[in-house]
Amino acid sequence: MGLPSMIPSDFCDTELPRNLNQSDFYPGIAELPPSRPLSENTTISYAIVKASVMAMFKKVVRHTRSLTPPSYEETVALDAEVRAAYDKIPDSFKYKPLTSFIVDEVSIIMSRTTIELLHLKSIIVLHRQYLTDRQDGRFAFSRKASLDAAERLLERQAEIHQITLPGGLLHDKKWMITSLTLSDFTLAAMVICLDLTISIRNGTRMSAYPEDVELRKYLAIVERAHEIWSSSSETSEGRIVSHALDSTIRRVNEFINTSSTAMAAQSWPTSATTNTETPDYLTHNLADQMADFDMIDSIDWSLLDNQIQDPSSIQDFDLDMWLMDTAGPLESL
Template sequence: MKRVEKRNRPPLSCQPCRSRKLKCNRGSPCDTCIKRDKQSSCQYAENANRDKPKNTTGDRLQNLENAVLQFIQKEATQTQDQPSTYTPATSSNSGTLRLTGGQPQYVDSTHWLSILNDIKEVREQLSTQEENDTEPQPEVDLVFPTTSCSISEILLSLPPRPVCDGLVSQYFNAKFMMLPIIHPIQFQKEYEQFWQDPSKTPMLWLGLLFSILGLATTLRQLTGLPVHIPAETFRQRTMQCLVVGRYTTAKTYALEILGLHIQSSFIGQSDSNPNFWFLMGIVIRLAFQMGYHRDPSHHPSLTPFESEMRRRVWAVTFQLDALVSFQMALPSMIPSEFCDTSLPRNLTFNDFGPDTTVLPPSRPLSDRSSMVFTIIKSYVMTVFKKIVAHTQSLSPPPLEITVMLDMEIRETYNRLPTNYKMTSISKSFLDSPNIIMEKVCIELLYLKGIMVLHRRFLQPRGNDSGTREEGSINSSTNRFRDLCLEAAMQILARQVDLHAACLPGGQMYENQWMLSSLSTHDFLIAAMAVCLELSTISPHTAERGSYLDALRTSHTIWQTRQGLRDAKIAVQALGIMIRNIESRQDRMGNEGVVQSQLMEDPVTGVLEGSGDLDWALLDQYFQGLDGGIEQGEDPYLGLDWMV
């Protein structure tokens, strides 16, 4: 029989589909590769070679040796001509920023991948090829449990371009809530490319677009403007893009998407929410994985533009971690001693862009830009984080360190530009609401730092006679306690100022949503500090009247916001304390009644001054109000985080 020779015909399927025996629609890229986010691997061979011999083990070893020699020669050439895409670990243990497939991944110098320097890039190339040739296993995402879908299904939720244009414009023109981590010039270029062929868009960039649309829609809802698509729809699509795009592999835009998604989910919520803290943990760990905690100067492969944008992302992440961790009464998740990323420069978006080769010098802090608020707040935040770590120490912190931290935070605040120091809102009629809120945030952070630093000195006075012997322990304790109460009273005064500005006709009336849960928490902790002082001082103390008046005013303000869970707790707590403080003098001396009330009502008992104030007991009491925690309520209803 005559042997029939087979003709070498061009293959109809792309290489990935042929190797996996998957259905290929012959697109460029095909739908299968788009769904797997492997558009770059979707390639078609010019002709099929059926007689090509298979590589033996010896051939593969020879190829590997040749590849190593070629790589060494190529690296030597790149070193002379241009920066390499790989930055080797240095003697300072700076670690390595590996760019695999264009995606940054940080590897510490102690990791085995950093130790294997000789053949590192070859191994990476081989492992990348092996990953492309292996069918991915289905993943279960515990953070975003959403159903996987194709890009065509996700695009069905995209509104018409004119609507998208309006929402994108609203996001980039928002002043107070816009995180300065997306460069508008770069985004506009990518945005135009997206509309040319949306089906070819990388899944994570699509997630970035949906996160921006979701945040802009949330802002519209908060300000009472009409919306075309609910913000929740955009948030659901954002989560799907994150999962399908495999954000956990530390891909480009993953951090930015998560930051905007968290902001969109929790903006305008005046109640504390522990989910915010849990999601921040994901953001922080992803930032570590991508090396954001190390300054980009360690990695010359990064462009000036990339370096500056990474510093911006890290600055925002660092601040959110400090604030949210403190709100949850938990240690910060970012160990400062292992981070050296410098602050970003005070530059407008017009000062630098993707094509910038040399960054311009930083503008003066008196020049307003989208970044200056974050920079100024970072100065106070750095000291605040030291204070929180100092107070959370397992051993009694030395008084000398307490004094030094008090001086440091006061000096830091005093050095801030005058236009970022708060005055009465009624005297700030030239300031826009976003500028007022920026000043308030910085002032509250400063006052909160002083109050937290000296919080442990709120206890029964060591010398009721009023004599304060200089240099004695009692004198130091009294002085620190007074500093704590002074800061708490200033915070409560700012609460009154903001409340008046939020009334009809006030400067903040149409922007009440700006009062986030973080500032709400500040007012609560200040009120609790004053309550604690009133529960321990004599009814005849001179300051008692001013403290009680401030508490009554705060209680009245909270009564106007009882639709919020935190406000409901504040009204109940302050109401009980005020009633007991007002009638405390009449009940003094009746020890039997006090002990009976301690059994029936722990709040009444602890406020009688019959021993130390038991905040754990107070926490249990408020968790038991209204029959305890109802189904669907947040389990973190206690008051442990108020101290």
């Protein structure tokens, strides 16, 4: 996610290695034997399968960082390619509940998990730039795609966290959760936090509150992620992400409480004739909130990407400030 690929895939003619076992080779072999089917796991199978998913991720990055903004139709078409590439991989490398390690080797479990995380990240990176365009109905597909992928990523984080706790079934394999994997979880959490922040902004500006069920659903997801990150607050990355999630939770809860108070006040009868006007103190409160929100410009996702990909630099990066700068100041909430 840092520098663009030095060698574009379109200019490469090197083929992927064949799916072969060590036993397929012998002294004096003249040519490579035919590849085994990918459904037959070998020591090279993971690299071959991941290559197809990685190729789509590289294509997504190139698409989103193009100097000439691609059309939305191209984005939707690329989404179909990304999903098709994942659908084509062998079932043995597709996601299964992590408890399936009872019958599978740990290496297989982690391989399929890593591949799925890469696939989900591809979808998020492809669609996240449209999160702010709530007024254009065309982009509703992108918002849903990005949020669904982020939700699934955080579900995987919860699964991994659960089975790697002391006494968990994979508690001695926690070292396999690399910083790269943690950066994927950070990205997913920030996508949902940003969407919640935008929902608050739209609710205050339009004097119409976001769908309560959806707001509470994503709030619960962030709260669960916050519990997980808080448990690793001894690391700088854990503290920073936990702080950003905590701030988002606080803002959303305060917004929900303010909204509930306003709606109750609007329906409160003050005389024999119901008064439908909003009390002055609530009107001023909402007006103050609306004045505090700035219009969202193009999101600088590269700034976030570069920071979360480098654990040594994220300690100097304020994720919560990035959220506030992106979606407008929220001091009045």
